[in-house]
Amino acid sequence: MRWEDLDQETCSVARTLSVVGDRWTLMVLRECFLGARRFEEFESRLGIARHVLADRLKKLTEADVLTKVAYQERPRREEYRLTEKGRDLYPVMVTLAQWGDKHMAGAEGVPLLRIHNTCGHATTGHLMCSDCGEELHAKDVSVKAGPGAVRVRA
Amino acid sequence: MRWEDLDQETCSVARTLSVVGDRWTLMVLRECFLGARRFEEFESRLGIARHVLADRLKKLTEADVLTKVAYQERPRREEYRLTEKGRDLYPVMVTLAQWGDKHMAGAEGVPLLRIHNTCGHATTGHLMCSDCGEELHAKDVSVKAGPGAVRVRA
DNA sequence: GAAAGTGGGTTCCAAAAGAGAACCTGTCAA
DNA sequence: TTGACAGGTTCTCTTTTGGAACCCACTTTC
Numbered sequence: 123m124r125w126e127d128l129d130q131e132t133c134s135v136a137r138t139l140s141v142v143g144d145r146w147t148l149m150v151l152r153e154c155f156l157g158a159r160r161f162e163e164f165e166s167r168l169g170i171a172r173h174v175l176a177d178r179l180k181k182l183t184e185a186d187v188l189t190k191v192a193y194q195e196r197p198r199r200e201e202y203r204l205t206e207k208g209r210d211l212y213p214v215m216v217t218l219a220q221w222g223d224k225h226m227a228g229a230e231g232v233p234l235l236r237i238h239n240t241c242g243h244a245t246t247g248h249l250m251c252s253d254c255g256e257e258l259h260a261k262d263v264s265v266k267a268g269p270g271a272v273r274v275r276a
Numbered sequence: 277m278r279w280e281d282l283d284q285e286t287c288s289v290a291r292t293l294s295v296v297g298d299r300w301t302l303m304v305l306r307e308c309f310l311g312a313r314r315f316e317e318f319e320s321r322l323g324i325a326r327h328v329l330a331d332r333l334k335k336l337t338e339a340d341v342l343t344k345v346a347y348q349e350r351p352r353r354e355e356y357r358l359t360e361k362g363r364d365l366y367p368v369m370v371t372l373a374q375w376g377d378k379h380m381a382g383a384e385g386v387p388l389l390r391i392h393n394t395c396g397h398a399t400t401g402h403l404m405c406s407d408c409g410e411e412l413h414a415k416d417v418s419v420k421a422g423p424g425a426v427r428v429r430a
Numbered sequence: 431g432a433a434a435g436t437g438g439g440t441t442c443c444a445a446a447a448g449a450g451a452a453c454c455t456g457t458c459a460a
Numbered sequence: 461t462t463g464a465c466a467g468g469t470t471c472t473c474t475t476t477t478g479g480a481a482c483c484c485a486c487t488t489t490c
Contacts, residue, residue, distance in 0.1 A: 125299060125448090128303075129380065132387040132388075133306070133373075133376075133387055133388065134372070134373040134374070134375075134376025134377045134380060134381065134386060134387060134388065135302070135303075135306045135369060135372050135373045135376060136303065136306070136376075137376040137380035137381075138372045138373070138375050138376035138379075138380060139299075139302055139303065139372070140380075141380070143299060143302055143303075144299065145279060145293075145297060145298065145299065145476095145477090146477095148289070148293055148297055149282075149289075149290065149293065149297075152287070152289045152290070155414060156419065160437075160438085161437065161438050161439075162436085162437060162438075165438095170478090171477065171478050171479065171480095172438085172439070172440085172479090172480095173439085173440070173441080173477090173478095174476085174477065174478080175439095176438080176439060176440080196485090196486070196487095197436085197437075197438095197484090197485050197486040197487080198485085198486095199436090199437060199438080200437095200438085207379055209414050209415075210375055210378065210379065211375060212412075212413065212414040213371040213374070213375075213403045213412075214368065214371045214372055214375060215289060216371075216403060216412065216417075217367040217368045217370075217371050217403075218288070218289050218292045218293065218368055219287075219288040219289045219292070220288070220367070221288075221292050221364055221365055221367075221368060222287075222288025222289060222290075222291040222292035223288045224364065225292075225361055225364065226283065226288060226291035226292060226294075226295070227288065227291075227424055228424065230423060230424040231422055231423030231424040232288060232422040232423065232424050233286040233287055233288060233421070233422055233424045233425045234286075234287065234288065234419050234420070234421065234422050234425065235419065235420045235421070235422040236417050236418075236419055236420075237417065237418045237419070237420055238405045238407060238408065238410070238412065238416060238417055239416045239417065239418055240405070240408060240410055240416045241405060241407050241408035241410070243405075243407040243408070244407075244420075245405045245406050245407050245408075245412065245417070246406045247403035247404065247405065247406070247412045248403070248404050248406055249367045249370060249371070249401035249402070249403055249404075250401065250402050250403075250404045251392045251394070251395060251397075251399045251401065252399050252400045252401070252402055253392060253395050253397040253398075253399050254392065254394060254395035254397070254399075256392070256394055256395070258366075258367075258370065258392065258399065258401045259366065260309060260363050260366040261363075262392060262393045262394045263370075263390050263391065263392055263393065263399070264390075264391050264393055265310065265388050265389065265390055265391070266388070266389045266390075266391055266398075267387070267388065267389070268385055268386040268387055268388050268389040269384060269385030269386065270381055270382065270384040270385040270386050270387045271387045271388065279477090299447095299448090300448095314466080314467085315466070315467050315468075316465090316466060316467075319467095324449095325448065325449050325450065325451095326450090326451095326467085326468070326469085327448090327449095327468085327469070327470080328447085328448065328449080329468095330467080330468060330469080331447095350456085350457065350458090351455085351456045351457045351458085351465090351466075351467095352456085352457095353465095353466060353467075354467085
């Protein structure tokens with residue numbers, strides 16, 4: 123299967139990955155959530171090849187995950203900002219980061235703490251059921267074909 | 277920067293992506309959570325090139341995300357199962373799927389519903405603060421250098 | 431007013447990774 | 461003895477990266 127065909131899949135994970143599942147794309151988005159906006163910033167923070175960065179920013183903009191906003195005229199300069207759709211990827215970032223905190227941090231501890239400004243404490247996000255409020259674990263969740271299922275998976 | 281250097285980064289997202297941030301790896305893991313275990317199953321469900329699949333399964337096994345378990349002797353046949361470390365990636369899968377549900381599903385609706393067996397209802401996971409129990413949103417969370425921070429980021 | 435700097439790219443080449451198909455290895459069943 | 465099955469490996473060809481150089485519209489400095 124070619125990567126470009128992924129968005130045709132009857133699976134939300136596959137469809138999401140068709141947008142952000144690339145080697146560099148999630149790293150670019152990480153920098154967005156950490157405040158990066160300009161081409162130069164992304165390049166120097168990530169050490170990514172410039173044409174690859176240009177391509178990823180273009181694709182993310184086309185996918186409406188980022189948007190270009192002019193921050194000066196003459197010479198016109200534009201920066202990239204997360205859209206609402208892009209900000210909706212925040213839970214993905216947090217869950218990725220937390221897996222890294224748990225399984226990839228060395229003896230020296232986690233590199234970055236997340237502070238919940240609302241309550242003022244260092245926080246970890248827990249995935250809770252929208253219905254009963256209990257924490258969701260893989261073993262307690264099964265899947266069922268939804269309205270958009272073309273074929274049912276085992 | 278080369279992809280292999282990512283696990284040296286002082287960032288849990290980068291470190292996580294060094295293990296699962298590959299084009300195909302997350303698709304392989306999706307199938308694991310949907311019940312796939314055998315080489316043949318992964319191949320036919322994903323349409324992935326066989327040598328790429330072999331390579332990803334090997335790397336995931338080396339990273340202790342999957343483990344090989346013999347399910348028959350003579351001829352010896354082994355299947356791949358998620359380890360505890362692998363199952364810990366479940367929140368990542370759910371958040372990816374939910375983003376796809378929200379932003380990539382067409383008019384026909386979401387392809388797959390997740391049922392929380394504990395309460396019996398179709399569920400969506402919400403990321404809640406471990407401390408105050410409120411839902412975590414990007415705008416309410418800031419970052420701070422943790423004990424494992426080598427250099428502080430802006 | 432020429433030279434250098436800035437931000438955001440594009441172009442080039444060599445190297446690495448991917449797609450697709452064919453082939454290999456035990457083992458059993460027909 | 462021929463085939464089938466599961467799980468790979470090997471081959472060739474195409475696509476994508478990594479890294480460096482170049483470009484362009486302006487501005488600032490000499």
